[in-house]
Amino acid sequence: MNAPTPWSVHAWPPLLWQAGRSAQLHWRHVGTCVTQPGSHDAGSAGQTLWAGTGDSGEAGVAWDWVQIASDVVAMADPMSVVSNLRLVGNGGEVLTALQSARFLNEIVHALPWQHEVQRALHAA
Numbered sequence: 001m002n003a004p005t006p007w008s009v010h011a012w013p014p015l016l017w018q019a020g021r022s023a024q025l026h027w028r029h030v031g032t033c034v035t036q037p038g039s040h041d042a043g044s045a046g047q048t049l050w051a052g053t054g055d056s057g058e059a060g061v062a063w064d065w066v067q068i069a070s071d072v073v074a075m076a077d078p079m080s081v082v083s084n085l086r087l088v089g090n091g092g093e094v095l096t097a098l099q100s101a102r103f104l105n106e107i108v109h110a111l112p113w114q115h116e117v118q119r120a121l122h123a124a
Helices: 006-011 097-110 113-123
Strands: 015-018 026-036 045-054 057-069 072-075 085-088
Parallel strands (some): 015 085
Antiparallel strands (some): 045 057
16 A cells, blocks of 8 residues: 555544534545455455544545455454544543544445455455
């Protein structure tokens, strides 16, 4: 990957963000890497990193993925999305990691990340 490592998102400045407002961030693919090559049909694994820019700054989300079949990839652990977003609830409280997981997964679900992973697999 010619981009920052996915887990470097921890070092990005924290960005307070209202939970559920992810559509206001303009997301772009930063990089995807294959960390464990498998067979052509399945078994590969890796990481992907996306950044979103908004009026308040830049957010990052990163996660591990696994290849289940030749054309099927999935998040390795939906509870382990790394982000510098500090999500805030309706009452102004900072959400816990468990509470934030739902919103981070909504962000991931809206991104075309499987396409980027397939491109990385074909390039590997």
